[in-house]
Amino acid sequence: MTDVKDPIVRIEGVTKSFGSFIALHEMNLNIASGEFVTFLGPSGCGKSTTLRILGGFETPDTGRVILNGKDVTALPPNKRNVNMVFQDYALFPNMTVRRNIAFGLELKGLGQAAIKARIDELASFLELTAYLDRRPDQLSGGQRQRVALARALAPDPALLLLDEPLGALDAKLRAQVQVELKAIQRRTNKTFFFVTHDQEEALTMSDRIVVMNKGRIEQDGTPEELYFQPASRFVAEFIGETNLLSGRALAVDQGSAGFDWQGHQLRATSTPGRAALAGGAATASLRPERIQVQRDRPATDNAVQGQVVNRLFKGHRMLLDVAVGETTVQAYTDTDRGRELADGPVWLGWNANSLTLLAD
Amino acid sequence: MTRNTRILMQCIYWAFVLYLLVPLFLMMLMGFKDSKFIGFPIRSWTLDWYLGVFNDTAVVQALGYSAVIAVVSTAIALFMGTWIAVALTGRSFWGRAIILGLTLLPAVIPGVISAIAFRIAARVVGMEPGMWAIIWSHAIHNVPFVVLVVMARLSTLPKSYGEAARDLGADPIITFFRVTLPYLTPAMIGGGVFCMLLSFDDFVRSFFLGGYEPTLPVLIFAKLRSGMSPEINAISTIVLVLTALLGLWAERSMRGMSKRAAND
Numbered sequence: 001m002t003d004v005k006d007p008i009v010r011i012e013g014v015t016k017s018f019g020s021f022i023a024l025h026e027m028n029l030n031i032a033s034g035e036f037v038t039f040l041g042p043s044g045c046g047k048s049t050t051l052r053i054l055g056g057f058e059t060p061d062t063g064r065v066i067l068n069g070k071d072v073t074a075l076p077p078n079k080r081n082v083n084m085v086f087q088d089y090a091l092f093p094n095m096t097v098r099r100n101i102a103f104g105l106e107l108k109g110l111g112q113a114a115i116k117a118r119i120d121e122l123a124s125f126l127e128l129t130a131y132l133d134r135r136p137d138q139l140s141g142g143q144r145q146r147v148a149l150a151r152a153l154a155p156d157p158a159l160l161l162l163d164e165p166l167g168a169l170d171a172k173l174r175a176q177v178q179v180e181l182k183a184i185q186r187r188t189n190k191t192f193f194f195v196t197h198d199q200e201e202a203l204t205m206s207d208r209i210v211v212m213n214k215g216r217i218e219q220d221g222t223p224e225e226l227y228f229q230p231a232s233r234f235v236a237e238f239i240g241e242t243n244l245l246s247g248r249a250l251a252v253d254q255g256s257a258g259f260d261w262q263g264h265q266l267r268a269t270s271t272p273g274r275a276a277l278a279g280g281a282a283t284a285s286l287r288p289e290r291i292q293v294q295r296d297r298p299a300t301d302n303a304v305q306g307q308v309v310n311r312l313f314k315g316h317r318m319l320l321d322v323a324v325g326e327t328t329v330q331a332y333t334d335t336d337r338g339r340e341l342a343d344g345p346v347w348l349g350w351n352a353n354s355l356t357l358l359a360d
Numbered sequence: 361m362t363r364n365t366r367i368l369m370q371c372i373y374w375a376f377v378l379y380l381l382v383p384l385f386l387m388m389l390m391g392f393k394d395s396k397f398i399g400f401p402i403r404s405w406t407l408d409w410y411l412g413v414f415n416d417t418a419v420v421q422a423l424g425y426s427a428v429i430a431v432v433s434t435a436i437a438l439f440m441g442t443w444i445a446v447a448l449t450g451r452s453f454w455g456r457a458i459i460l461g462l463t464l465l466p467a468v469i470p471g472v473i474s475a476i477a478f479r480i481a482a483r484v485v486g487m488e489p490g491m492w493a494i495i496w497s498h499a500i501h502n503v504p505f506v507v508l509v510v511m512a513r514l515s516t517l518p519k520s521y522g523e524a525a526r527d528l529g530a531d532p533i534i535t536f537f538r539v540t541l542p543y544l545t546p547a548m549i550g551g552g553v554f555c556m557l558l559s560f561d562d563f564v565r566s567f568f569l570g571g572y573e574p575t576l577p578v579l580i581f582a583k584l585r586s587g588m589s590p591e592i593n594a595i596s597t598i599v600l601v602l603t604a605l606l607g608l609w610a611e612r613s614m615r616g617m618s619k620r621a622a623n624d
Binding site for chain 2 (some may be wrong): 055056057076077078082083084086087088090091092093094103104107108151155304
């Protein structure tokens with residue numbers, strides 16, 4: 001678990017079940033102020049339940065939620081300084097954009113002048129000034145998404161919850177909005193709690209990603225930590241593409257490890273707490289783009305020989321299927337080299353820090 | 361579909377339209393006949409019957425009486441019906457099916473039976489025959505229609521709308537008045553117009569529960585007993601035009617509002 005000093009949100013021992021389905025096993029998590037935290041996982045992993053507990057739409061069975069040092073576990077949504085951007089945006093169809101954004105401000109008891117000033121500020125910030133008097137049905141998907149964001153930011157919440165808000169946008173717009181959203185988060189310095197099942201989205205925007213699986217936190221770290229040092233097989237498979245090598249762990253030291261794979265003695269890294277794996281069957285993750293493919297033996301920590309059996313042209317690069325012993329390893333190479341290596345034996349090489357020993 | 365069957369289908373369609381519209385058309389036409397007797401041939405034309413309607417105080421009073429009954433009973437039915445629909449939606453509790461069944465019952469009970477029942481009940485509770493008795497029976501008869509349209513509309517209300525309102529600081533009551541109720545408005549307008557037309561059109565309940573003052577259908581019935589005259593055609597045509605306009609307006613405004621809500 002990432003150490004957080006002076007957290008704005010503390011989730012302490014929270015559990016939640018729906019009937020016999022356990023949505024959340026005991027969860028403990030701290031979120032720092034100004035952090036962009038993403039909860040990532042497949043559907044049913046508990047990420048949305050966590051979000052709804054933070055928003056006040058679900059009450060945890062046990063545990064507490066502390067917001068700004070205050071226990072808010074039993075408070076209804078309208079009594080929490082937390083706002084949410086809904087998956088379907090949930091803009092009120094009978095109100096203009098202006099009235100939608102004003103909704104939370106009016107309920108906070110702000111005066112007319114203050115409300116107007118706040119709306120104008122947000123509208124110019126989110127480029128909505130021209131649309132303030134339109135109704136939601138007269139807006140495009142991207143505009144609606146910005147209105148939902150403006151409405152949720154308007155009451156100045158301590159924590160902003162975002163429930164897969166990019167799901168309804170097409171791929172191109174989504175990429176653009178990812179960049180915008182990150183920029184908005186930096187400029188407002190708000191704490192964002194973002195929920196998604198899209199790993200690319202998570203990698204692009206987050207300061208920190210919490211990977212969830214079956215109601216438990218699988219791993220909690222920066223996007224780079226998750227990508228290069230996945231703690232478990234689930235994380236390695238869920239984030240990006242990877243080769244999972246099945247073999248035997250040899251000596252496991254602090255940080256480094258030996259790995260026996262089809263008779264090759266490989267050097268690998270291990271995250272702390274994997275010492276128990278030593279001597280037993282284990283899995284290691286190897287990202288396809290971390291492998292060098294060449295004719296001659298490369299000067300890397302690990303090198304094995306194989307045979308190219310298939311090529312997939314991907315434009316700027318090529319994905320090679322290389323048969324090594326009984327298994328096939330996938331490796332990326334640039335397109336020109338991929339053409340040269342079309343047939344014949346090749347060497348695959350990678351360094352110890354690219355091969356990560358996993359807990360199963 | 362071959363060309364011949366298409367032509368056949370069109371013929372059937374137009375024959376049906378004719379079948380529906382010819383009686384109405386004849387009714388309108390006879391109102392313009394310059395004679396006391398309904399029937400062909402029409403030798404001369406007049407507007408007297410139509411103008412006469414507005415000078416007949418009994419008719420004008422009955423029209424006003426019917427309109428007041430329609431508006432008040434509809435208001436009550438809308439209030440009760442929306443309340444019940446909201447209470448029955450979104451949660452299941454013991455007795456929900458029973459409440460729903462009892463609520464919908466007045467819509468399926470034959471008019472004469474329910475009119476007699478109302479008459480007896482009115483006497484038991486000491487209610488005088490007259491406007492309030494009629495309003496009472498019309499309201500209860502109309503509640504099921506309001507419940508049905510409002511429940512249908514509620515079932516399309518995204519759960520997130522209410523949650524968004526709560527999230528932005530609204531308590532359940534503010535959420536209901538600012539989010540749920542506006543969303544239900546098209547259904548309430550549609551249901552309300554339907555209720556008004558039902559009430560305006562009702563003869564049996566108004567006849568059994570009425571006092572000395574007749575509603576419009578009751579007055580027309582009374583006039584019929586003293587013989588058919590083109591004045592009745594004129595009254596009927598005016599009522600037809602008014603109700604058709606009301607129905608058209610409701611249909612149009614409802615479609616616009618539902619579309620707006622659905623697009624979001």
